[in-house]
Amino acid sequence: MAEETDEYVYDKGVPMVVTPPGATNFDKLLEDIRYRGQLIARNQKLDSGVSFGFKGLVIGFVFAVIMIGLPIIVKGGL
Incomplete structure (x- = not known):
């Protein structure tokens, strides 16, 4: 009598x-x-x-104009 063994495969x-x-x-x-x-x-x-890029561009432009224009106005012109 040949015994049949069932092998179970784990971790597959x-x-x-x-x-x-x-x-x-x-x-x-x-x-x-x-x-x-x-x-x-x-x-x-x-x-x-x-939209925020455009707002930043406008705010930056206004800030640059103020920073350049303010010393010119304070000194009395070009």
């Missing part, structure tokens, strides 16, 4: 499960939502950067 990761047919549609929908969320976030970051 999680066994793969067959994906149900409806899960592929769910995965596509989830990926689409994630993509749209990334587009919205990127657009908000771009708008924020442009």
Whole structure:
């Protein structure tokens, strides 16, 4: 009588499960939502950067005019 030994293999990761047919549609929908969320976030970051960049440019220009013009006015002209 030959004994059959069942060998169990451990530490080989999680066994793969067959994906149900409806899960592929769910995965596509989830990926689409994630993509749209990334587009919205990127657009908000771009708008924020442009608006604050323009404000910074205007504030910097006014500050430069004051820093250059104030000594000229105090000294009495060119």
